[in-house]
Amino acid sequence: MSALNGIRVIEIGHERISFAGKLMGDMGADVILLEPPQGEASRDYPPFLDGEPGANRSMYFWHYNTSKRSVIVDLETAAGQNAFRALIATADVLLESEPIQRLSELGLDYADLIRIKPDLIHAAMTPYGRNEPASDLPATDLTIMAAGGPPWSCGYDDHSLPPVRGWGNQGYHTGCHFTYLAVLTALLHRDKTGEGQFIDVSMTAALNVTTEAASYSWLIREATLQRQTGRHASVRPSGETQMPCADGRYVNTGVPPRFPHEFSRLLAWLREIDLVSKLPEAVFLEMGANWEGPFDLSQIGKDDTITAIFGAGREALKLIAMSLTAQEFFIGCQNAGLAVGIIYSPEEAFEDEHFKARGFQVEVTHDDFGRSFRYPGAPYKLPNSPWSISARAPHLGEHTEEVLGTLV
Amino acid sequence: MTAATPPQALDGIRICDFTGQLAGAGATKWLSAFGAEIIRIEDPVRQGRWDILRGMEPFKEGQSGLECGGGFNNHNTDKYGITLNLRTDKGKEILTRIIEKSDAVTENFAVGVLERWGFGYPQLKAIKADIVYVSNCGFGHEGPYSQYKTWGPIVQAVSGLTFSSTLPGQPPAGWGYSYMDHTGGYYMAMAIMLALLHRQNTGEGQWVDLACTEAALTLNGPALLDWSVNGNAMRQPVQTSSNRSQYAPMAPHGIYPCSGEDNWVAISCRHQDDWQKLAGVINQDWTTTFDDEATRLADQDLLDTHMAAWTASFDKFDLQTKLRALPIPVAAVQKPQERIEQDPTTENFGLWPTVEHSAMGEVRVDGIPVHLSKTDWHMSRGAPCLGEHNEHVLTSLLGMSHDEVADLREQGVL
Numbered sequence: 001m002s003a004l005n006g007i008r009v010i011e012i013g014h015e016r017i018s019f020a021g022k023l024m025g026d027m028g029a030d031v032i033l034l035e036p037p038q039g040e041a042s043r044d045y046p047p048f049l050d051g052e053p054g055a056n057r058s059m060y061f062w063h064y065n066t067s068k069r070s071v072i073v074d075l076e077t078a079a080g081q082n083a084f085r086a087l088i089a090t091a092d093v094l095l096e097s098e099p100i101q102r103l104s105e106l107g108l109d110y111a112d113l114i115r116i117k118p119d120l121i122h123a124a125m126t127p128y129g130r131n132e133p134a135s136d137l138p139a140t141d142l143t144i145m146a147a148g149g150p151p152w153s154c155g156y157d158d159h160s161l162p163p164v165r166g167w168g169n170q171g172y173h174t175g176c177h178f179t180y181l182a183v184l185t186a187l188l189h190r191d192k193t194g195e196g197q198f199i200d201v202s203m204t205a206a207l208n209v210t211t212e213a214a215s216y217s218w219l220i221r222e223a224t225l226q227r228q229t230g231r232h233a234s235v236r237p238s239g240e241t242q243m244p245c246a247d248g249r250y251v252n253t254g255v256p257p258r259f260p261h262e263f264s265r266l267l268a269w270l271r272e273i274d275l276v277s278k279l280p281e282a283v284f285l286e287m288g289a290n291w292e293g294p295f296d297l298s299q300i301g302k303d304d305t306i307t308a309i310f311g312a313g314r315e316a317l318k319l320i321a322m323s324l325t326a327q328e329f330f331i332g333c334q335n336a337g338l339a340v341g342i343i344y345s346p347e348e349a350f351e352d353e354h355f356k357a358r359g360f361q362v363e364v365t366h367d368d369f370g371r372s373f374r375y376p377g378a379p380y381k382l383p384n385s386p387w388s389i390s391a392r393a394p395h396l397g398e399h400t401e402e403v404l405g406t407l408v
Numbered sequence: 409m410t411a412a413t414p415p416q417a418l419d420g421i422r423i424c425d426f427t428g429q430l431a432g433a434g435a436t437k438w439l440s441a442f443g444a445e446i447i448r449i450e451d452p453v454r455q456g457r458w459d460i461l462r463g464m465e466p467f468k469e470g471q472s473g474l475e476c477g478g479g480f481n482n483h484n485t486d487k488y489g490i491t492l493n494l495r496t497d498k499g500k501e502i503l504t505r506i507i508e509k510s511d512a513v514t515e516n517f518a519v520g521v522l523e524r525w526g527f528g529y530p531q532l533k534a535i536k537a538d539i540v541y542v543s544n545c546g547f548g549h550e551g552p553y554s555q556y557k558t559w560g561p562i563v564q565a566v567s568g569l570t571f572s573s574t575l576p577g578q579p580p581a582g583w584g585y586s587y588m589d590h591t592g593g594y595y596m597a598m599a600i601m602l603a604l605l606h607r608q609n610t611g612e613g614q615w616v617d618l619a620c621t622e623a624a625l626t627l628n629g630p631a632l633l634d635w636s637v638n639g640n641a642m643r644q645p646v647q648t649s650s651n652r653s654q655y656a657p658m659a660p661h662g663i664y665p666c667s668g669e670d671n672w673v674a675i676s677c678r679h680q681d682d683w684q685k686l687a688g689v690i691n692q693d694w695t696t697t698f699d700d701e702a703t704r705l706a707d708q709d710l711l712d713t714h715m716a717a718w719t720a721s722f723d724k725f726d727l728q729t730k731l732r733a734l735p736i737p738v739a740a741v742q743k744p745q746e747r748i749e750q751d752p753t754t755e756n757f758g759l760w761p762t763v764e765h766s767a768m769g770e771v772r773v774d775g776i777p778v779h780l781s782k783t784d785w786h787m788s789r790g791a792p793c794l795g796e797h798n799e800h801v802l803t804s805l806l807g808m809s810h811d812e813v814a815d816l817r818e819q820g821v822l
Contacts (some may be wrong), residue, residue: 001610003602027602033705044657047634059637060655063629110781128753129779137732138678142651142661143739146674151741153584154573159670162663163741164581166573167650168628177594182778184601185442189417189783191608198781205757205777208747212430212481212585217466219760220478224586225744230570230706233584236467241561243580250579252565271520301597304676320625330566339557343580345643346628347635348569354553360622361636374636379623381597384614385606398764 003030003385009093010084011068013040016203017097017125018064019169020176022092024183025067026378026387032403033065034073034088037398049369055395056368062393066364066375069392071403075106086407088113092190093183094122099136110198119196121186125179129202144171145337152232153214153225156346163227174210202355242343244319249326257313257338258295262378263288266316266334273332279319284312305339350376366392414442417783421604424510424746425449426457426502427596430586431620432516432562433483434543434593435600439749440486441776441785447506447801448484448792452491452822456794460611468768474794475767481791485763489792490801491822494525499822503527504535505806510601512540519545519554537611540603540716544596548619558620560586567624574647582651591627592620596638630655652708659704663741664716666724670740673724675715675731677704685734690718739773742822765790 005028011021013035031304044053045060060123060362073087074080085108088094094113096103103109110122126135127144142165145151150170151163174289190196208215214233214388217223225233230252241253255264267285270276279285288295288309317340321329330342349355362377378387421444422552440446445770450456455474466478493499505512513532515522522528522543533540535680544551546558551575561582570582599616607613623634626755631654634640653661655678661676676684680701687695698704704711711729719727721741731738739744747754754760759775766792776785798817802808808816 001606003606003609004616006609011603023598029703041431042656044591045630046657047630047638047640047655048794050787051635051638051640059633060630063633073780083632086747114805132753133754137735138737139680139739140653140658140676140678140737141665141675142653143674145674146663146741147739149589149744149747150583150585151672151674152743154580155581155584156575159576161575162651162665163672164573164575165651165663165674166569166583166655168569168572168631169655170587170627173627174591177591177598178776178778181438181597182595182596182603183782184605185438186419186780186783188601188604188608191605192420193521195782199782200779200781202753202757202759202777205754206760208754208759209774210590211588211744212586214585214744215748216478216482218748219482219774220466220468221468222745228586230580230582230586232586242582244579251560252450252570254559254562300797312594334553337557339559339562341558341562341565341581343565343570343642344568344572346625346644347626347641349566349568350632350635352566354547355622355625357623358548358619358623359521360552363815370491373633375530376626376629376632378623379595379618379626381617381619382602382606383612384610384612385602390766 004029010091012096014097015042021178031068033068066389069399070396082406123199125201132202141171148204149211156229246327247325251342254339256383281312328357418442418444426515431592435596463565484791488797491795516544542616543619560589563588563725564619564637625780676737682736726778764791
C-alpha cells in the first residue's frame with residue numbers, strides 16, 4: 001500500500017502545476033487531471049515520440065502526467081461546473097494554478113467548495129501568491145526564475161556574459177515541491193483533526209528561499225554574491241572547482257584535500273599512475289600526509305607551509321585530471337576518499353551503473369503504441385509504501401466516462 | 409514540552425534529528441516551522457563541527473565563531489539543540505530514551521555512521537517498533553557508489569543538472585549555489601511526512617533511503633525520455649544556451665543586458681501574439697525579418713543579437729514595466745537586495761521573518777513560501793547554540809533532575 005493510497009486529488013490542468021500532481025500520483029494518490037475539451041496545452045510540447053508531433057506523442061506530457069486519469073471538464077459551462085462540484089465532493093485535495101480570480105468568478109473557489117466538501121485541502125500555486133495581481137501577468141519558467149533569484153547567482157566569471165537560468169523547468173519544479181510539502185503537511189493535520197484548509201503558494205517566493213547564501217548573506221550583512229564559473233557565487237572570488245579532463249569532459253573537484261589521510265591517498269594514487277615525477281609540488285603532499293594537529297584552512301594565504309600544501313593538493317588534482325578521462329578521475333578520486341563529481345549529461349547519468357543497480361530506470365507500458373519505455377524512477381525509496389508509476393499519461397478524456405459515470 | 413501558540417499542523421510530532429548542513433537541516437526546518445518538535449543532536453567533543461555551517465560565514469557585523477554561522481542559523485530555526493557524547497554508554501542510553509519518545513530519526517551522514525554508533529535501522533526498530541528512519545545521502549545506502557562522498561555541487565554534477573545549465577561555447581555554468589542541498593532537503597521532508605502518513609494508516613514504520621542524486625535525476629525528466637525513447641542525447645558538439653526554451657518553442661527567449669552595472673532582463677515570447685506586441689514596442693526595421701515564428705526559432709542567434717542591442721539602453725525595471733503593460737512575459741534578473749528590500753511581493757508574503765538567536769540577537773531568515781489558512785507556519789527562535797537545550801530536553805522530556813543533568817555535564821556525556 002503506497003503512502004497516498006485512498007487520497008483523491010483533483011488537478012486543474014496547467015503546465016505549472018502538473019509536476020505536483022505527478023509527485024502525488026506516483027505515491028499512490030488517485031489524481032484526476034481536469035482538461036478543457038481542447039486538452040491541456042503541454043500535450044503539444046516537444047520532445048515527441050520518434051520526433052513526430054501528434055496525439056499522445058508528447059514525451060513532455062508523458063513525463064509530467066504519469067499515474068493520472070484524464071477527465072474532460074469545461075469549467076466555462078454549467079455542465080462542467082456541476083461535474084467539478086460533484087468531483088470535489090469526492091476529493092481530498094484540489095491542485096490548481098489558475099488566474100487568481102478565475103475560480104471565485106466561477107463560484108468555484110475555496111469558500112464555495114467547502115460547502116460541498118468541508119475538509120477539502122485546496123492548494124493554489126501562482127507566480128506571486130493569491131493576493132498579488134502580478135500573479136496574473138504572463139510568465140514562463142524563465143521569467144519566474146529571473147524574478148525569484150536563481151539566475152543572478154548562476155553563470156560565469158566574465159560578467160559580460162549573461163546570467164544563466166538552468167534548464168528543465170526548475171522554477172516550476174520548485175513551486176511544485178513546496179505545493180506538495182504543504183499538501184502533505186495539511187493531510188497530516190486533517191487526519192488528526194478532520195480539518196481541511198486553503199494553501200497559497202508563491203512560486204517566486206519559493207525560489208527566493210532556494211538560493212542558499214544569496215538571500216541570507218544579504219539578510220545577515222547586506223552582502224551581495226557575485227556569480228562565478230561552475231561554482232558557488234561568492235562575495236570574494238574563490239578558487240576554481242571545474243576543469244576539463246583528458247577526454248574533454250568536465251569534472252567538479254569539490255573541496256580540495258585538507259586532511260592527512262587525503263594527502264596520503266592522493267600521493268599513493270599519483271605513484272600508482274606514475275605521475276609523481278611530473279608534479280614539482282609532490283614534496284608538499286608528503287608534508288600534508290605527515291601533518292600533525294589541525295590543518296587550519298583559515299591559515300591559507302597566511303601560513304606559507306599550509307598554503308603550499310593546500311596548493312599542492314589542487315595542483316595534483318589538476319595534473320591527474322589532465323592525464324585521465326573524466327570517468328577515471330571521478331572513480332579514482334572517490335576511491336581515494338575525495339568528494340569529486342563527473343559532470344555528466346542527463347543521459348550519461350541515467351545510464352550510469354550506480355543508478356541502474358539501484359533500479360532507477362523503470363519500464364512503463366504504453367499499450368497505445370504497443371511498446372514500453374524506460375522512465376526516470378523514484379526520487380526516494382519507501383520500502384513499505386513504494387513509489388511507482390501506476391499508469392502512462394492518460395489520453396485526453398480517456399477516463400471521463402469512467403470517472404463521471406460513477407458520480408451520478 | 410512547550411508548544412508554539414496557536415495549534416499547528418505538526419504539533420505532537422517529535423524528531424530525533426542528526427541532520428546538518430543544508431540538505432538535512434533544510435528538511436527539519438520545514439517540520440519545525442509547522443510545529444514539530446525537532447531535537448537536534450550534536451557531538452560535544454567536536455563541538456558540533458560536523459555541520460560546517462555552524463561556524464561559517466556570513467556573520468553579522470562584529471560576530472564570528474561556532475555560535476554565529478549565518479547559514480546554520482537560517483536552516484535550524486526553532487529547533488532544540490542538545491549535545492550527546494555517543495562514545496559513552498550513558499550518552500547511548502540517553503539517546504535510546506529520546507528515540508523511544510520520537511516519531512522519526514533523521515540523518516544525512518555518510519553511509520555507516522549511525523550503524524557504527526550502534527544505531528542502525530535494526531537497533532532503532534528494536535528501540536521503537538514503528539519508528540520512521542530517513543537517511544539522506546548523496547548516492548544512497550545501496551549501490552556501487554554508496555561509499556562515495558558528495559556535496560551539493562557534486563550531486564548537481566553527477567545528476568546532469570550542472571551540465572544542463574550553460575551557454576554555448578562555454579564550460580558548464582552549473583548552479584551558483586547548492587540547488588540540490590535545498591531540493592534534497594525538500595525531498596527529505598516529503599519522505600518524512602509520507603512515512604508518517606503511512607504509519608498513520610497502517611501503524612508501520614520504515615527506513616527511507618533517499619539518494620540526493622536520484623532526486624536530482626528526476627528533475628530532467630523529458631530530456632531523459634528523449635534519450636531513452638528516441639536516443640537523442642543532450643550532449644552535443646556545441647551546447648544550446650539554457651536561457652532558451654527547452655521544450656515549448658519560444659523565441660525570443662533569453663536574458664538580455666540593460667543599462668547600469670550587471671543589470672539584465674529576461675524576456676519570453678510564447679507565441680505570435682506576444683511577438684507582435686513586442687515588435688510594436690521595439691519599432692525597428694529588423695523586427696520585420698522575424699515576423700514568422702519559424703524564422704525566429706531558426707535564427708535565434710541573430711534575433712538575440714538584435715534583442716540585446718535594443719534592451720541595452722533601458723533600465724531593467726523600466727523595461728519590465730513597459731513590457732508588463734503589453735503584457736508579455738518579462739522579469740528583471742533581480743539581485744538579492746532587489747528581491748528582498750525592493751520587490752514588495754516578498755515582504756507582502758511575510759517571506760523574511762525575524763528570529764531571536766541567543767548569541768546572534770535578532771536576525772532575518774528565509775521564511776516559508778506558502779501560507780496555510782488554518783495552521784500556518786511560525787518562526788521565532790534562531791538556531792540553537794551548542795547544547796542550549798540540554799537542561800530543557802533532559803528534564804522535561806526524560807524527567808531528569810537538574811542535578812543529574814549537571815552530573816552528566818561533568819562526566820563529559822553532554
